[in-house]
Amino acid sequence: MTLGMAGRPEEGAADDVALTRAAQDGDVAALGLLLERHRAGMRAVALSILGPGPDVDDVMQEAALVALRRIGDVRDPRAVGPWLRMIVRNGCRALLRASSQVEPVAELAPRDAGADLGELLERHALRDWVWEAIEELSPTLRLPLVLRHFTEGVTGYERIAQVCGVPVGTVRSRLNQARAKLAAALDATAAGAHSDARLRTAASWDEARDTLSAAEAGEFGRLLKESWSPEVALMSGDTWMGDAALLERGMDGDLSAGVRQRPVNVAAGRSLTVWEMDILNPADDPGHCPPSVAWIMSLSDGRVARLRLFHPVPLRTAVLPPELREVWPSV
Known part of the structure; x- marks a missing residue:
């Protein structure tokens, strides 16, 4: 149905x-x-x-x-x-x-150029029961549904497939299953008591900014130990890539190179949260990193247990200034 x-x-x-x-x-x-x-x-x-x-x-x-x-x-x-x-x-x-x-x-609906993010969240606020129903989905179905409908830069089928580590056809199949199950879950949860999605989203915005501030202050490693799961894993699709030490080295390396991040969108559920970031490269090295990144975080007991970092626009296909085209001639 x-x-x-x-x-x-x-x-x-x-x-x-x-x-x-x-x-x-x-x-x-x-x-x-x-x-x-x-x-x-x-x-x-x-x-x-x-x-x-x-x-x-x-x-x-x-x-x-x-x-x-x-x-x-x-x-x-x-x-x-x-x-x-x-x-x-x-x-x-x-x-x-x-x-x-x-x-x-x-x-699917135009944004008002003059509206700030707070106004957009109010006008387009996700009703609490929607997120409650999303939580009823399995992690396999929840991830593509949230990416498809609640992110800005990871909505395409091919990008979702890259994040999930599955073929595009599997993404379409999982989305169809997720929508059907979501319909039933909405009926089941509409009358129940729900957590406040808007408060959770606002808190996640604060957490994203605080995380970046801590990193810029050299405290990213401490934050990982205090706030994230001790077994946090960096994933590529379903493949384990590294642990907290790798995350800390990567963040410190980017910051040392002058790279900064700025949150532009947040989708916050109890078990899955996505932070979408613009990447600000240093003026003398504008091609150091791709222009954006999505932090796709699976949560356990409120702590990040799995992190997927996804660049919607890879560096080699990013729009680069003319002087960098000699370095990456395939662009």
Whole structure:
């Protein structure tokens, strides 16, 4: 069963306004009815852009998840139909761009250039029950789902495959399984007591900044010992690469070279957290590191137990200044 696609409202059922307001108050069933009412129009948009094929179902499933996350953005419930079709349209266009450019899927709703991150978190805040449902997924399904829907630079199938160490086809299969299980988990957790996702996200932002500050002060090793798991492992896919000592050496080496990091996005669950960072290279060595990195952290008892460091844009494909093209002629 795909998210929100089950159940058909009877004739004379509640109109879009009532359903939208109920969904904004956290009623998952209302959102399911709302999606069903507009399913035909949403699917028609996808078919007109993509043509028949499995990508249509993929976009429809993702549109349902986006609607779940962002139903609070709808200011005029009477316009919820065009809003849902806009999500599908943007999702189709993003999929076409990703297929032609091998780039991550763009965000399915535009950001306001003038809005700061706090405002965006408020407007696009993940409802607590969503994260509670995500926690019900297995780690194998949770990781690709969070990367696909809650990061900015690791959303593409190929990038998720690199992080997970599996083929792209396996990523698609796991995402389909995760969405189906998430639908059931949402129904099961909607009425329960949930931790506050916004508070947890805000705390994770602070932790990311504090971690970088400690590293710049030469305290990264101490922080690892005090705050992370004693058995923390640096992973590449499912392959063990090293322990805390390797992490400390790597961080100290980058800092000594003048490299700094700046957090730009946080996705924080109880068992999986992602920090996305811009990398700021020194002016005299602008190609020292790739331009960005994602810290993908699996947690155990609140401590980081596994860390995957993923560069969405490898150094050899980064956009470099002309003087560096002689050094990396393949760029």
